[in-house]
Amino acid sequence: MRKKAVAILLSLAMAASLVACSASSGGNKASTESKEEEGQTKGGTTIEVWSSSPTSEEQGEVIKKQIAKYEEESGNEVNYTEFSYDMLHDKVLSSAAGKNTPDLVWGLPEWVGEFYNMGILEDLTERYESWEDASSLSDAVKKAMTIDGKLVGVPYEMTVRAYLCHENMLKKAGVKAPTTWDDVLAMTDFKEKAGVYPYGIAAVGARAPQELLVYLAQYELEICSAQDDGKYKNTWKDNSEELEKAEKVFQFYKDCIDKGVTDPNSRAWGYEETDENFSTGLCATYVCGNWLQEKETTNPDEMEDVLIEPIPAPIDGQEATYMECKPLFIFNTSKNKEEAFDLAAAVCGKEWQEDVYASRSPRSDVQTDSKWSKDFSALADTGVTFPPVTLGGISQAMIDSIAMVLQEGKTPKEAAEWLSDAVNKSLDDSGEFSAS
Amino acid sequence: MERDGRKMAAKQKRVLDRRKRDRKTAFIMLLPALIFLALLIAYPLGKVVHDAFSYVHLINHSLRGFAGLDNFKTIIEDEHFINDTKNTLVWTIFSVTGEYIVGMLGAVLLNQEFRGRAIFRAFVFIPWLVPIIVAGMTWDWMLNPDFGIINYLLVNLHIVKEPINFMGDVRYAMPTVIFVNIWRSFPYYMISFLAAMQSIPKDLLEAASIDGSGMFTRFFKIVLPQLKSVSLVILxxxxxxxxxxxxxxxxxxxxxxxxxxETLPIMIYRYSMKKFNVGAASALSTMMFVTMTILFVFYYRKRAQISNENN
Incomplete structure (x- = not known):
């Protein structure tokens, strides 16, 4: 009899714990509620925040101080957790599938389209319009956060890419900072003279599609463009002139390696290697964002001679750069949308921005006198962004197309045609392809 | 006579009641495990198989309903499927073979009597204890063409002229990853083999030695057959x-x-988390599950055969 009772108790305990675990949203709700109850005693709410890891330890400390200050002033509690971007992306997808998203996420612009298409983002248009600081954001920034007329993110950081050059290395090689692709490709004896490769490229990871997007934009090409039916399409194969321009872009990648301007190992490098190589002086020039300013602390000797220039462009093209406007996402399953927007507004507020993102703020009233702020801001007018579509498959196709040229020995024409098809296939898979 | 019959019937009834009670108790005792299996193993597995035959896409909500074999077709027609299958086979076969050989050699060496054997046995087991993320990142740095100690040594000892991009060159990447995997996993084999070797009677080996059997003959004719059972399990x-x-x-x-x-598990990840096609990812998972089940049946039969031989 006792055995039976123990077994029944064990079964019930097991079933209860499994139910609690499997209904994760319910489980979290319970924990959030208990935290909320705790918060209620202080008169606030617990806001669940997932963030990308800060770019430096110092930045992380400043963010934590600002969060503590916000908690004190608002009475809300912030449950703040950091992840790498890849982890963060995958965690959001998993939690969204279980309808158990956090209240606020520090995200990447590349995710805007896919999260919107998943139907998990809260429409913030009305809240934004009644926000007193709304006028401090430019139209370009607002546009980057808007899909189908709905504002779906609050910008917290904005950067453009610039061409960073180690001045001393250029002098050693006897050249000026290149302004055109031809100038870049002419630096064939640079390594002999300066001991390092002159030009860096990222061929894998999140950085590779961003760089490719810029080179395409320098020829006025879009990876896909909105069509009359509101859907998207890559039109290169419909237009021989566009295809020819895309070929020239891939030819540039090929020439960089073939002419010894770029380290052959960069065929497999992502942003970790390229940023590290530039900041440690293993590469003379590289297209990058102003977060490399933080390397002035860790590598003061190597970083003291950095010049900030516009990205070299083809002679028959135009200047362009990648504008990265990072959004704070609020999810429509969140129970604390108002509090989450309140925190997002604080992050985008003047004080927080001056303290944490002074050199790369989306606000027009926050800037510093340093070259990392002024020289970068000067390039913002030529900024381009990704179209607001699901980018997972498109980004991978862009990386694969670079690999076709740099690793598989395919011709630039083959790579351009393949990419055009692959982009349209990806759009078709996600239901965003325009057949018109 | 009639009374005896009634007694017998009552006894039989009691036995049957007891058996029934025992079965009921057994069922109740097993219930927690059954609930655990049903909710944590059977349900997710069933969901994967169900999704494999359904259109499940995280972005494209117009794709819904029964998909038949479409998801399997998507996977098989994927331009990377054959490459990834080949990579999975190469990765598995060379890793397991390498681990087996190195583990066996290590076990034979550590089975010899020498000073400090106990300490050496403990040290050799360290790679198995290192977390995968730490092992992977450490080797990544050691093999780096610019900063890595291995390239530094290779170049300075004039073994190679230029640093080798072990992880970034298609020619070296797979052998490098396999090598690091062997480094990390061989201690598990080694310890298992060592334990089995120590249970082989020394008299047997001595007798074979007296009969004129050489080192290799003793190993292949006596030691290796004794390790058949543990080898099968571990492999x-x-x-x-x-x-x-x-x-x-x-x-x-x-x-x-x-x-x-890229191997098939990475392809599953790409389909679900990058392409958002959960249906296709489930189809590939189902294909792998079926393959593993076939392997398990093969193992089960082989295991039964060895047990019968031993009995």
Whole structure:
């Protein structure tokens, strides 16, 4: 009899714990509620925040101080957790599938389209319009956060890419900072003279599609463009002139390696290697964002001679750069949308921005006198962004197309045609392809 | 007579009641495990199989309903499927073979009597204890063409002229990842073999030696047959562990360069988390599950055969 009772108790305990675990949203709700109850005693709410890891330890400390200050002033509690971007992306997808998203996420612009298409983002248009600081954001920034007329993110950081050059290395090689692709490709004896490769490229990871997007934009090409039916399409194969321009872009990648301007190992490098190589002086020039300013602390000797220039462009093209406007996402399953927007507004507020993102703020009233702020801001007018579509498959196709040229020995024409098809296939898979 | 019959019938009834009670108790005792299996194993497995035959897409909500074999078709027609299958086979076969050989050699050496044997046995086991993320990142740095100690030594000892991009060159990436996997896993084999070797009677080996058997004959005719059972278990477990391994390759190369180290588990990840096609990811998972089940049946039969032989 006792055995039976123990077994029944064990079964019930097991079933209860499994139910609690499997209904994760319910489980979290319970924990959030208990935290909320705790918060209620202080008169606030617990806001669940997932963030990308800060770019430096110092930045992380400043963010934590600002969060503590916000908690004190608002009475809300912030449950703040950091992840790498890849982890963060995958965690959001998993939690969204279980309808158990956090209240606020520090995200990447590349995710805007896919999260919107998943139907998990809260429409913030009305809240934004009644926000007193709304006028401090430019139209370009607002546009980057808007899909189908709905504002779906609050910008917290904005950067453009610039061409960073180690001045001393250029002098050693006897050249000026290149302004055109031809100038870049002419630096064939640079390594002999300066001991390092002159030009860096990222061929894998999140950085590779961003760089490719810029080179395409320098020829006025879009990876896909909105069509009359509101859907998207890559039109290169419909237009021989566009295809020819895309070929020239891939030819540039090929020439960089073939002419010894770029380290052959960069065929497999992502942003970790390229940023590290530039900041440690293993590469003379590289297209990058102003977060490399933080390397002035860790590598003061190597970083003291950095010049900030516009990205070299083809002679028959135009200047362009990648504008990265990072959004704070609020999810429509969140129970604390108002509090989450309140925190997002604080992050985008003047004080927080001056303290944490002074050199790369989306606000027009926050800037510093340093070259990392002024020289970068000067390039913002030529900024381009990704179209607001699901980018997972498109980004991978862009990386694969670079690999076709740099690793598989395919011709630039083959790579351009393949990419055009692959982009349209990806759009078709996600239901965003325009057949018109 | 009639009374005896009634007594017998009552006794039989009691026995039957007791058996019934025992079965009921057994069922109740098993219930927690059954609930655990049903909710944590059977349900997710069933969901994967169900999704494999359904259109499940996280972005494209117009794709819904029964898909038939469409998801399997998507996977088989994927331009990387054959490459990834080949990579999975190469990764599994060479990893397990390498681990087996190195583990066996290590066990034979550590089975000899020498000073400090106990300390050496403990040290050799360290790679197995290192977390995968730490092992992967450490080797990644050691093999780096610019900063890595291995390239530094190779160049300075004039073994190679230029640093080798072990992880970034399609020619070297897979052998490198396999090598690091062997480094990490061989201690598990070694300890298992060592334990089995120590149970082989020394008299047997001495007798063979007196009869004129050389070192190799003793190893192949006496030691190896004694390790048949442990070998089968360890090989079977590792074939499954290695073929479905995701984290080790992901930490080191993320399947690159240019798909040179992408295996089927990484392809599943890409389909679900990058392409958002959960249906296709489930189809590939189901294909792998069926393959593993076939392997298990093979193992089960082989195991039964060995048991029968031993009995």
């Amino acid at each position: 079977f477990i590792h074939v499954i562990w290695t073929s479905i391994n995701f984290d080790f390759i992901w930490v080191m190369t993320e399947g690159g360069p240019n798909y040179a180290t």
